[in-house]
Amino acid sequence: xxxxxxxxxxxxxxxxxxxxxxxxxxxxxxxxxxxxxxxxxxxxxxxxxxxxxxxxxxxxxxxxxxxxxxxxxxxxxxxxxxxxxxxxxxxxxxxxxxxxxxxxxxxxxxxxxxxxxxxxxxxxxxxxxxxxxxxxxxxxxxxxxxxxxxxxxxxxxxxxxxxxxxxxxxxxxxxxxxxxxxxxxxxxxxxxxxxxxxxxxxxxxxxxxxxxxxxxxxxxxxxxxxxxxxxxxxxxxxxxxxxxxxxxxxxxxxxxxxxxxxxxxxxxxxxxxxxxxxxxxxxxxxxxxxxxxxxxxxxxxxxxxxxxxxxxxxxxxxxxxxxxxxxxxxxxxxxxxxxxxxxxxxxxxxxxxxxxxxxxxxxxxxxxxxxxxxxxxxxxxxxxxxxxxxxxxxxxxxxxxxxxxxxxxxxxxxxxxxxxxxxxxxxxxxxxxxxxxxxxxxxxxxxxxxxxxxxxxxxxxxxxxxxxxxxxxxxxx
Amino acid sequence: xxxxxxxxxxxxxxxxxxxxxxxxxxxxxxxxxxxxxxxxxxxxxxxxxxxxxxxxxxxxxxxxxxxxxxxxxxxxxxxxxxxxxxxxxxxxxxxxxxxxxxxxxxxxxxxxxxxxxxxxxxxxxxxxxxxxxxxxxxxxxxxxxxxxxxxxxxxxxxxxxxxxxxxxxxxxxxxxxxxxxxxxxxxxxxxxxxxxxxxxxxxxxxxxxxxxxxxxxxxxxxxxxxxxxxxxxxxxxxxxxxxxxxxxxxxxxxxxxxxxxxxxxxxxxxxxxxxxxxxxxxxxxxxxxxxxxxxxxxxxxxxxxxxxxxxxxxxxxxxxxxxxxxxxxxxxxxxxxxxxxxxxxxxxxxxxxxxxxxxxxxxxxxxxxxxxxxxxxxxxxxxxxxxxxxxxxxxxxxxxxxxxxxxxxxxxxxxxxxxxxxxxxxxxxxxxxxxxxxxxxxxxxxxxxxxxxxxxxxxxxxxxxxxxxxxxx
Numbered sequence: 001x002x003x004x005x006x007x008x009x010x011x012x013x014x015x016x017x018x019x020x021x022x023x024x025x026x027x028x029x030x031x032x033x034x035x036x037x038x039x040x041x042x043x044x045x046x047x048x049x050x051x052x053x054x055x056x057x058x059x060x061x062x063x064x065x066x067x068x069x070x071x072x073x074x075x076x077x078x079x080x081x082x083x084x085x086x087x088x089x090x091x092x093x094x095x096x097x098x099x100x101x102x103x104x105x106x107x108x109x110x111x112x113x114x115x116x117x118x119x120x121x122x123x124x125x126x127x128x129x130x131x132x133x134x135x136x137x138x139x140x141x142x143x144x145x146x147x148x149x150x151x152x153x154x155x156x157x158x159x160x161x162x163x164x165x166x167x168x169x170x171x172x173x174x175x176x177x178x179x180x181x182x183x184x185x186x187x188x189x190x191x192x193x194x195x196x197x198x199x200x201x202x203x204x205x206x207x208x209x210x211x212x213x214x215x216x217x218x219x220x221x222x223x224x225x226x227x228x229x230x231x232x233x234x235x236x237x238x239x240x241x242x243x244x245x246x247x248x249x250x251x252x253x254x255x256x257x258x259x260x261x262x263x264x265x266x267x268x269x270x271x272x273x274x275x276x277x278x279x280x281x282x283x284x285x286x287x288x289x290x291x292x293x294x295x296x297x298x299x300x301x302x303x304x305x306x307x308x309x310x311x312x313x314x315x316x317x318x319x320x321x322x323x324x325x326x327x328x329x330x331x332x333x334x335x336x337x338x339x340x341x342x343x344x345x346x347x348x349x350x351x352x353x354x355x356x357x358x359x360x361x362x363x364x365x366x367x368x369x370x371x372x373x374x375x376x377x378x379x380x381x382x383x384x385x386x387x388x389x390x391x392x393x394x395x396x397x398x399x400x401x402x403x404x405x406x407x408x409x410x411x412x413x414x415x416x417x418x419x420x421x422x423x424x425x426x427x428x429x430x431x432x433x434x435x436x437x438x439x440x441x442x443x444x445x446x447x448x449x450x451x452x453x454x455x456x457x458x459x460x461x462x463x464x465x466x467x468x469x470x471x472x473x474x475x476x477x
Numbered sequence: 478x479x480x481x482x483x484x485x486x487x488x489x490x491x492x493x494x495x496x497x498x499x500x501x502x503x504x505x506x507x508x509x510x511x512x513x514x515x516x517x518x519x520x521x522x523x524x525x526x527x528x529x530x531x532x533x534x535x536x537x538x539x540x541x542x543x544x545x546x547x548x549x550x551x552x553x554x555x556x557x558x559x560x561x562x563x564x565x566x567x568x569x570x571x572x573x574x575x576x577x578x579x580x581x582x583x584x585x586x587x588x589x590x591x592x593x594x595x596x597x598x599x600x601x602x603x604x605x606x607x608x609x610x611x612x613x614x615x616x617x618x619x620x621x622x623x624x625x626x627x628x629x630x631x632x633x634x635x636x637x638x639x640x641x642x643x644x645x646x647x648x649x650x651x652x653x654x655x656x657x658x659x660x661x662x663x664x665x666x667x668x669x670x671x672x673x674x675x676x677x678x679x680x681x682x683x684x685x686x687x688x689x690x691x692x693x694x695x696x697x698x699x700x701x702x703x704x705x706x707x708x709x710x711x712x713x714x715x716x717x718x719x720x721x722x723x724x725x726x727x728x729x730x731x732x733x734x735x736x737x738x739x740x741x742x743x744x745x746x747x748x749x750x751x752x753x754x755x756x757x758x759x760x761x762x763x764x765x766x767x768x769x770x771x772x773x774x775x776x777x778x779x780x781x782x783x784x785x786x787x788x789x790x791x792x793x794x795x796x797x798x799x800x801x802x803x804x805x806x807x808x809x810x811x812x813x814x815x816x817x818x819x820x821x822x823x824x825x826x827x828x829x830x831x832x833x834x835x836x837x838x839x840x841x842x843x844x845x846x847x848x849x850x851x852x853x854x855x856x857x858x859x860x861x862x863x864x865x866x867x868x869x870x871x872x873x874x875x876x877x878x879x880x881x882x883x884x885x886x887x888x889x890x891x892x893x894x895x896x897x898x899x900x901x902x903x904x905x906x907x908x909x910x911x912x913x914x915x916x917x918x919x920x921x922x923x924x925x926x927x928x929x930x931x932x933x934x935x936x937x938x939x940x941x942x943x944x945x946x947x948x949x950x
Contacts, residue, residue, distance in 0.1 A: 040565070040566060040567050043792065044787050044792075045565065045566070045567070045792075045793075046547070046553075046555075046560070046563070046565070046668040046669075046787065046788075047546075047547040047553075047565065047569060047664075047665065047666040047667055047668045047669070048567075048665070048666075049664060049665050049700060049701050049702065049703075050702070051699065051700060051701075051702050052702065079783055081782075081783050081786060081830070083786065083789060083804075083807055085789075085791050085803060088787065088791070088792060089786070089787045090783075090786030090787045090789055091783050091786060138803075140791075267831055267832050269782075269783070269827065269830035269831060269832070269835075270830075270835075271779060271780075271783070271830050271835070271839060274671075274672035274673035274703075274780055275669075275672050275702065275703065276702050276703075277702060277703055
């Protein structure tokens with residue numbers, strides 16, 4: 001396996017978040033009853049003509065700029081001709097000879113190192129309808145027909161399934177930042193096909209590639225690529241040859257298989273779309289788009305590191321989700337120790353969200369609740385341990401932690417008399433551990449601290465407990 | 478008074494004075510259609526009751542529409558079996574404009590299947606006859622529109638012109654045919670043949686009617702990205718001005734081999750007449766003319782092959798009944814639905830766009846197209862208009878060229894260049910051959926300068942009697 005090198009390129013299809021379709025005024029809303037968002041244009045009726053939705057073009061340009069691409073000023077479209085029942089005109093209006101933009105790149109962070117993945121091209125096209133097969137009929141829903149799609153094609157710059165996964169994550173993060181798409185793989189607003197080949201290390205020519213389709217999550221992409229790369233290496237290793245073909249990923253079995261229908265090699269007969277004359281993408285529109293660009297994850301990560309003193313890793317995790325980054329910054333304006341905020345967000349809060357399938361903007365935790373709780377820890381009102389359960393309580397009830405502490409009497413016991421009593425008892429009950437400590441096992445003291453904490457239901461101030469325990473144990477010695 | 482024999486501007490006058498009403502005109506038209514069209518076969522979709530109903534509710538003029546222009550809930554078939562029974566769910570922009578001006582939609586006219594032809598013989602409803610000689614073709618593809626106007630079955634009609642489909646049948650039927658500048662009239666709702674060449678235009682009994690109808694149908698349309706955002710002048714105001722001092726180019730390439738001698742004589746006499754009216758006629762060269770037919774048959778068929786791909790039996794029109802699976806359904810539907818000429822052009826166009834051939838054919842054709850356009854740009858720097866014969870021959874016999882597509886394609890040799898260059902052109906009657914067949918004079922102009930060509934056409938028409946001649950049916 002290590003004798004081989006994997007070469008991966010990805011094609012991402014992205015539904016753009018416009019109100020209306022790319023060549024007509026029909027709504028793009030998801031989930032409407034079949035064939036209710038249709039008109040002669042998106043049904044491809046004879047005599048109908050396309051008119052470009054400039055909003056789709058703007059979102060496309062925004063994406064291109066975010067991916068460091070050069071945006072063309074002259075916009076052209078081509079027809080891609082092929083027969084399929086979900087394609088009502090029997091051609092798709094797309095961009096072939098001159099895409100919206102080319103020559104960009106995307107930065108990923110792999111093993112703590114930055115790597116540039118080239119973007120070959122970004123172009124605008126229209127989506128097709130959707131087929132449904134019942135036992136005795138095939139049905140077509142044209143609601144999706146004409147939805148603006150952006151195709152983002154990467155260079156074959158990824159050399160492992162992990163890198164492909166990171167590319168998709170980074171891409172999704174950027175797309176969410178610039179708010180051009182819902183990026184929902186289950187609803188189909190983001191789709192991904194992968195091209196993969198392998199070659200012996202040191203060989204310059206690319207190996208024969210296969211195209212993998214039918215992956216419905218980033219994890220599935222990774223799993224499919226892992227399977228496919230291994231299959232190719234094994235095939236070549238045992239003297240076989242790779243056939244250039246399209247393969248479908250079966251997520252249930254974790255394998256890729258050749259498409260069952262005989263995939264004829266298509267000649268799409270591209271030619272310039274005569275119904276849309278080329279036009280100049282006016283410079284002022286492009287300037288507007290540039291001015292509307294928000295801070296992107298890359299620059300934000302660097303700013304988080306310098307402004308808040310975060311580590312590269314912490315900053316990368318926080319900026320990967322725009323809502324999370326925004327939440328962090330709000331907290332940081334209320335509480336001075338940014339590192340502690342980052343730890344809570346990335347630790348307990350993320351764990352909770354993961355467990356409950358939530359995103360931070362859906363989480364019921366006001367930023368001032370989190371920072372208020374952190375203040376209480378600092379002032380010794382509550383212990384860090386109490387804070388962990390208090391956090392969950394606050395999320396679940398939506399109540400201010402300060403209020404909860406008062407209601408439930410969770411303030412730390414700092415009263416020496418109360419702690420002393422507990423320490424006394426613990427020493428009496430745990431003579432063996434005490435013996436260990438006396439015979440030189442310094443760590444044994446921590447076991448005793450734990451016992452005291454249990455006895456005080458976690459409310460004792462741990463620092464005080466350690467202090468008192470040490471004093472008492474020295475006395476014992 | 479036989480109202481069906483009058484022009485639109487004459488009828489408008491009578492309507493405005495209150496001498497007649499719209500139903501009177503319609504009745505007169507209905508009478509003519511019922512009397513003559515069985516033999517002529519110019520009208521393919523026609524509903525007497527509907528026409529009467531509409532006429533009663535209207536104060537406007539009746540008009541026939543070529544069968545490739547969509548009319549909501551009315552048969553629109555491009556005279557092809559594959560669109561059998563198709564009723565569009567919407568009106569073409571030109572139809573909306575006509576209805577807004579209270580025009581009465583009379584019915585649909587015959588045409589070559591999908592406008593593929595110069596004789597109206599490839600219609601699935603059978604050929605239209607030439608009213609001047611029932612054994613001859615009326616020209617095409619707007620042969621039905623031209624013939625019904627010539628036979629006084631109509632006041633005027635809309636046609637479409639991709640390579641001469643309005644001007645050539647107008648010439649062969651002895652009526653006025655105007656193809657406006659590409660982009661002047663919205664194509665929304667015109668079932669596409671070749672999108673970069675198609676343009677809706679008019680077939681009328683005289684030039685004044687052409688100007689009148691053009692004003693109604695033209696203008697920028699937000700539904701058609703290729704329609705031009707230019708204002709619409711009222712040409713009828715200016716066309717009556719004289720043509721003294723106008724410079725007119727006579728392209729030498731249009732008077733060579735293949736031009737019928739009677740046609741040539743008529744056209745040369747017409748040029749003389751125009752000269753007598755005060756215009757200066759001089760020779761001009763359009764050096765790339767000889768490539769026009771070849772370029773046209775690559776670009777037009779390439780676009781057609783893509784435009785006609787949607788007729789696949791999935792959503793509307795014909796669907797083959799005995800198909801086993803989807804590919805089989807496509808193949809059988811298209812095999813049964815398209816006629817020979819449509820199949821020929823789809824195959825030609827598909828070939829021209831195929832990988833490996835694209836550069837040699839389609840791309841090369843696009844380059845030569847720009848050269849042809851440049852010829853006209855150069856000529857129009859010196860000349861205000863260009864005058865040529867419309868068709869190299871008068872109407873030929875039915876069946877004469879159907880087995881010889883290349884000869885058929887040459888019928889459009891003088892009209893094709895205007896479509897490739899996107900410029901306006903009008904054909905006006907300019908005489909008759911020895912066999913009493915009409916001859917047409919073509920006047921070409923600068924983009925969006927319909928006014929000048931209509932002015933020349935009007936002045937010439939008024940100085941002659943040709944437009945008043947009607948066939949004896």
